[in-house]
Amino acid sequence: MKTIAAALGVCVSLLAVSVLLAQSQDPQKSPSGAAAKYDPAIYEELQKAPEKARNRLNPLQNDPEAVAAGSILFEQHCAECHGDKAEGSRKGPSLRVPEVQNAPPGAIFWILTNGVVRKKMPVWSKLPEPQRWQLVRHIKSLGGPTNSAGSNAPKP
Amino acid sequence: MHGLVRKGLTSLFLFSLASAFAPFAARAQENPYFVAYDHYLEEPGNLEIEYFSTFGTQRNGNNFHAFWAEFEYGATAWWTTEFYLDGQTTFGDSTVFTGFRWENRFRPLKHEHFINPVFYVEYENKNGADKILKEGEGHDVEADFLTLNAEARKEHIHEIELKLILSSTFKGWNLTQNTLAAKDLSNSPWEFGYALGASRPLALKASAKRCTLCPQNFIAGVEMYGGLGDRHNFGLHNTSHYVAPVLGWNMPSGWTLRISPGFGLNDNSHKFLLRWGLSREINGFGSMVNRLFGGRK
Numbered sequence: 320m321k322t323i324a325a326a327l328g329v330c331v332s333l334l335a336v337s338v339l340l341a342q343s344q345d346p347q348k349s350p351s352g353a354a355a356k357y358d359p360a361i362y363e364e365l366q367k368a369p370e371k372a373r374n375r376l377n378p379l380q381n382d383p384e385a386v387a388a389g390s391i392l393f394e395q396h397c398a399e400c401h402g403d404k405a406e407g408s409r410k411g412p413s414l415r416v417p418e419v420q421n422a423p424p425g426a427i428f429w430i431l432t433n434g435v436v437r438k439k440m441p442v443w444s445k446l447p448e449p450q451r452w453q454l455v456r457h458i459k460s461l462g463g464p465t466n467s468a469g470s471n472a473p474k475p
Numbered sequence: 476m477h478g479l480v481r482k483g484l485t486s487l488f489l490f491s492l493a494s495a496f497a498p499f500a501a502r503a504q505e506n507p508y509f510v511a512y513d514h515y516l517e518e519p520g521n522l523e524i525e526y527f528s529t530f531g532t533q534r535n536g537n538n539f540h541a542f543w544a545e546f547e548y549g550a551t552a553w554w555t556t557e558f559y560l561d562g563q564t565t566f567g568d569s570t571v572f573t574g575f576r577w578e579n580r581f582r583p584l585k586h587e588h589f590i591n592p593v594f595y596v597e598y599e600n601k602n603g604a605d606k607i608l609k610e611g612e613g614h615d616v617e618a619d620f621l622t623l624n625a626e627a628r629k630e631h632i633h634e635i636e637l638k639l640i641l642s643s644t645f646k647g648w649n650l651t652q653n654t655l656a657a658k659d660l661s662n663s664p665w666e667f668g669y670a671l672g673a674s675r676p677l678a679l680k681a682s683a684k685r686c687t688l689c690p691q692n693f694i695a696g697v698e699m700y701g702g703l704g705d706r707h708n709f710g711l712h713n714t715s716h717y718v719a720p721v722l723g724w725n726m727p728s729g730w731t732l733r734i735s736p737g738f739g740l741n742d743n744s745h746k747f748l749l750r751w752g753l754s755r756e757i758n759g760f761g762s763m764v765n766r767l768f769g770g771r772k
Contacts, residue, residue, distance in 0.1 A: 379680075384683035387683035387684075388680065388681040388682060388683040389681075391681060391682075391683070391685060392681050395727070396504070399518075399758050399759065410520070410759075410762075432587050433585075433586040433587045434552060434587075435552075436551075436552035436553045436582060436585055437552070437553070437585060438552075439519045439520075439551065439552050440552060441516070441518045441519065441549075441552045442514075442515065442552075442582075442587055444515075444587050444644050445504050445506075445513075445515045445644065445649075446504060447647040447676055447679035447680075447691075448646070448647070448679065449679045449680040449681075450679065450680065450681045450691070453680065453681055
């Protein structure tokens with residue numbers, strides 16, 4: 320029983336360390352806990368999308384329901400890090416900045432599919448391809464920052 | 476020392492119960508598998524609390540109900556760590572705590588590929604009464620479960636389990652193959668096993684309206700798993716194998732329900748296993764713990 324208790328202690332300690340480690344690795348962390356500071360370097364990942372991926376057209380571009388469906392998906396899977404209005408939080412950057420809004424749909428789709436796992440953006444290929452395109456439609460429909468937002472991003 | 480362990484387990488249980496009803500649950504897109512793993516890890520900073528249950532039939536003995544709780548935490552986008560507590564009830568015998576496991580999964584590649592590898596490392600500290608059948612390995616067969624709990628729990632097993640998970644998602648289908656190698660830290664040979672899985676959401680496009688019973692919330696599939704013998708006797712001889720349809724329901728409220736009837740494929744396997752599980756993902760658990768210990772608000 321001693322072994323079990325010791326091993327249990329080790330496991331819980333390691334779990335706590337992993338929690339703290341995860342926090343210390345958060346690149347978006349800001350002391351205030353408000354929206355992340357605008358940092359253009361964060362959006363460089365969009366430029367890394369291969370040409371073929373960037374050139375992909377959104378097959379749901381003319382789907383009248385895609386934005387509404389994408390909005391629900393965003394709320395369920397993305398708002399936690401990027402904020403309810405996609406204006407960023409300390410966990411994830413704003414998606415209303417020109418870098419995202421002017422990016423080709425294919426590049427945003429590529430980021431959703433591949434994630435940026437070294438910077439805490441998970442892989443979202445577990446969402447079926449049509450749902451990722453619905454998310455792209457929603458993100459592209461957002462436009463620039465809203466007036467009520469706490470975002471530090473520049474207006475496009 | 477028994478009191479300490481009991482207190483620890485009670486605290487964990489109460490914590491999980493409290494968390495399960497907390498208002499900050501996230502809607503997850505969980506796979507429906509019970510044994511097979513795909514390449515998707517827990518989102519960073521999120522904690523998923525899961526309860527699973529397996530009812531199994533037993534020839535020449537009493538049927539059983541094995542259960543386990545999982546605490547799955549996304550340490551980073553490339554590392555998920557998970558802690559298990561296992562137990563079982565053998566009808567007409569007794570209910571026993573059977574041990575714990577600590578599992579880690581690592582995603583080595585930065586980008587998504589056609590086949591995505593994940594490395595899996597697990598430490599198991601369990602006793603011989605363990606019946607959760609979380610994997611098929613070595614020469615484990617149905618007859619091993621005939622031993623009475625009082626006798627079986629005297630056997631202590633410290634085991635390291637390694638898996639190579641190769642998973643692919645194509646046109647909505649997830650196809651995954653897990654190869655397992657396990658080593659009891661006593662003087663036992665390496666044992667091997669496998670798990671295969673295929674699943675797909677019932678609809679690929681999301682509905683434009685909020686709904687609980689929309690087809691995109693359901694993921695159906697099948698998994699197959701079993702043992703492959705050990706280092707001295709590799710192969711299918713004297714091994715057990717199962718095939719199990721699986722169904723997962725990702726509810727908008729943040730709960731995920733899974734159910735799976737499993738069928739033994741040979742005389743060494745339990746004839747029937749009925750599994751079900753309930754899980755809930757807690758958003759931002761890492762941040763909450765960080766704040767608890769005086770981290771940044």
